[in-house]
Amino acid sequence: MGKRSSKILIISLLILLFSGGLLFWNYQSFQTGFRENQAYLLGKLIEESSLSEEQVIRIVNQETDEAQIETGQLLSEKYGLLNKETTQQNLIQKYTIKNLLITITTVFLLIVFFIFHLKRLRKEQILVDNQLTEQTEAITLTQLQLQKKSKEDDDIKSSITEIAHQLKTPISSLKLSMEIALSENYSVDERQDFKKQAEIQINKLDLMLDGLVKISQLEADLISLSPxxxxxxxxxxxxxxxxxxxxxxxxxxxxxxxxxxxxxxxxxxxxxxxxxxxxxxxxxxxxxxxxxxxxxxxxxxxxxxxxxxxxxxxxxxxxxxxxxxxxxxxxxxxxxxxxxxxxxxxxxxxxxxxxxxxxxxxxxxxxxxxxxxxxxxx
CATH class of the missing domain: 3.30.565.10 (Histidine kinase-like ATPase, C-terminal domain)
Incomplete structure (x- = not known):
């Protein structure tokens, strides 16, 4: 983030320095043109008027006077100078227009640069958001997988407990029935009844184990259904x-x-x-x-x-x-x-x-x- 801010600052400074250089160059051009025009006017006044050089220089350097300004305006109106662009006016207009163009160009470049930078930031933000989303999804998926594994472990423990509980009763009953059926302390009819009871318990165990095997095969995906x-x-x-x-x-x-x-x-x-x-x-x-x-x-x-x-x-x-x-x-x-x-x-x-x-x-x-x-x- 710090490097990116430094780049923005450097580029902005370069644009401003370039624009400042152009403004300074324009100012120097204006000054040169203005001095050349001033020198031309002085030379012309001295050449074509009866005034001495000292008088011309004094007139140019003296402070403005309201009466002289009014006289000059009357002369400008008389000879139509107000409706014509003088050399000095042209210089000032060119200087102003160039300054305006330089300023507009500078502002435009800065706006374009910042728009480009904002778009780049937006793309980077979208990329970061996507990466965060992917990381969040990956974390969520990992959590779900861990929860699923935990649930599967709990289910296995629960299943083992359930199976042990379900098998305990018929096995106990089978054991008792077999003991009585094989004992000589009971009559033949009683032993025969417990023998039948043992067969019932064996069938029940067989049925339960068969169901458990099928369930475990389905749950472990050992059996693929073929529709x-x-x-x-x-x-x-x-x-x-x-x-x-x-x-x-x-x-x-x-x-x-x-x-x-x-x-x-x-x-x-x-x-x-x-x-x-x-x-x-x-x-x-x-x-x-x-x-x-x-x-x-x-x-x-x-x-x-x-x-x-x-x-x-x-x-x-x-x-x-x-x-x-x-x-x-x-x-x-x-x-x-x-x-x-x-x-x-x-x-x-x-x-x-x-x-x-x-x-x-x-x-x-x-x-x-x-x-x-x-x-x-x-």
Whole structure:
């Protein structure tokens, strides 16, 4: 900043010195011309008048007199000198015009210089502002990355704690069931019951671990979704066929309502996994001898799939919680419905990874309506 101020001062001084030099040169030219004209007039007066040299010099040097000035003006009017430019007037006009031009040029140069300097300062300021913006963005990005890493670390710690907590109960139950099943202190029927209980816990652990593996693969980007054009009707057929036996066991009817052919743009395997988790959830919570409707329709850019059951519905305060990993509602715990608490979490993650959405609404008078949107073929 100091160097820049010094340059401005030096250039301004150079312009002023140059202008001052021109003014001084003009003044010297005027003085020379004026002296030459004065000498010419003196020589002419002495040559053509009867006055002596001393008289002429005395007249030139004497102070002005009002009477003489008036006489001179009358003579100027008489001979028309007032309307003519004399040599002295020409000298004065040239001197004045040159001074004016030098002054205007100096002011113009200074204005141009300062305008140029201001533009340069503005460009430099813009450059500095851009650099500050880039640095601010870089700092913000770094902070966001640090926050993201911190959150990821917290999520990992939280996940480990959640997994340990979720595995503790079935493992403890499995351990107890196996001890009783292998003990000779109980009857054969009691041992058989605990053997079945152990199998249930093993299946539960298997289901939970399978869900955890899939979630970890998705979160770590170990699985890349490969969307492709596929018939929604065929996809739903595969989903229903994979769970039809569970529905038959509870005498639940599954009705698919689709009035038009709809092609979607999704990863077939993982979308089937997501829809299967939602339908399986509906079967678990639906009462015996009930119906589950799967209703399909097309929107502008998305296909809408609604899975509507006749179960007890979801408590209002739990509507935003059911998608959390390992979350199991109060009703699930009270009715002892089996589950790992990862199905809806995994389903929502798969759907959202494909730019879709998953939400749930309660039906009137009872039941739940899970609404899924998936992108249509482009």
């Amino acid at each position: 492709q054009q596929y018939s929604l009707e065929k996809l739903l057929e595969k989903v229903v066929n994979g769970l039809i036996m569970s529905a038959i066991e509870k005498k639940i009817e599954i009705e698919v309502i689709q009035t038009e052919a709809i092609d979607i743009f999704v990863d077939i395997k993982w979308t089937r996994e997501a829809l299967g988790n939602i339908l399986e959830n509906a079967i678990k919570y639906s009462p015996t001898d009930s119906k589950i409707r799967i209703r399909c329709s097309s929107l502008v850019n998305y296909a809408l799939i609604e899975i509507i059951d006749q179960g007890p519905g979801i408590a209002k305060e739990e509507l935003s919680l059911i998608y959390q990993r390992f979350y199991r509602g109060q009703q699930t715990v009270e009715t002892e419905i089996e589950g790992s608490g990862v199905g809806l979490f995994l389903a929502r993650k798969i759907i959202e990874e494909q730019h879709g959405a998953l939400l749930v609404k309660n039906q009137n008078p009872q039941g739940s309506n899970f609404q899924i949107t998936l992108p249509l073929i482009k």
